[in-house]
Amino acid sequence: MKHVPRKRFGQNFLQDQSIIHKIIECINPQRNQNIVEIGPGLAALTKPLIESLDKLTVVELDRDIIEFLKKNFTPEQLTIVEGDALKINFAEFGDVRVVGNLPYNISTPILFHLSQFVNVRNMVFMLQKEVVERICAKPNISDYGKLSIMLQYKFKCRYLLDVPPESFYPAPKVDSAIVSLTPRTDYDYSQVNEEKLNLVVSKAFNQRRKTISNSLKGLISAEQLQSLGVDASLRAENIAIDDFIKISELL
Incomplete structure (x- = not known):
């Protein structure tokens, strides 16, 4: 399928196989885990995830990509949720890990949307590198700010991997990085x-x-x-x- 990336969806598709392999290692999917991928695109991560899982769920808005996924994967392999991730009630998935290459133009709203669901056990996302640096920043440096605090008070945030622009088609104008967010267990942040x-x-x-x-x-x-x-x-x-x-x- 020759899919023309859509700017309004913030589409940049992963194509570097070595980077894809490293990202899958960062996610470390286990056979019995319940995982939802946001923005599967042309299945760069979807395919290796399916190979490691009993079943995968994806959230996708682009109808052309949805048709591509339906043609390439069976319903037994892949559950497709058609819609905007910002409007999805992730509580319906039960205990879940959420992963994906998020559209950079809406990545922060998606993170805060997901942070409201206590059933989300872990998130691993590719984001703009600058955003990952801000998420993981500690006090006394300029990157430390509202984003750092409002996510770190709930999550253990780990900077995992740099992803260069040439790993994508089309190549974005910014560097990317992988971040992991896992709910904190050292205190009761619900208070x-x-x-x-x-x-x-x-x-x-x-x-x-x-x-x-x-x-x-x-x-x-x-x-x-x-x-x-x-x-x-x-x-x-x-x-x-x-x-x-x-x-x-x-x-």
């Missing part, structure tokens, strides 16, 4: 009020060059910060995730 945490983090990083006491003025006082053991003279990028959670608990 964190996500709405309050999001408010604090958004306000802090909207003015990231200011001190935390200035950027949170009107929300939290310098005295309250000090009572938590947070240095009010630090900037947002210097504040640990645990401290942002403590601040949010005062609201």
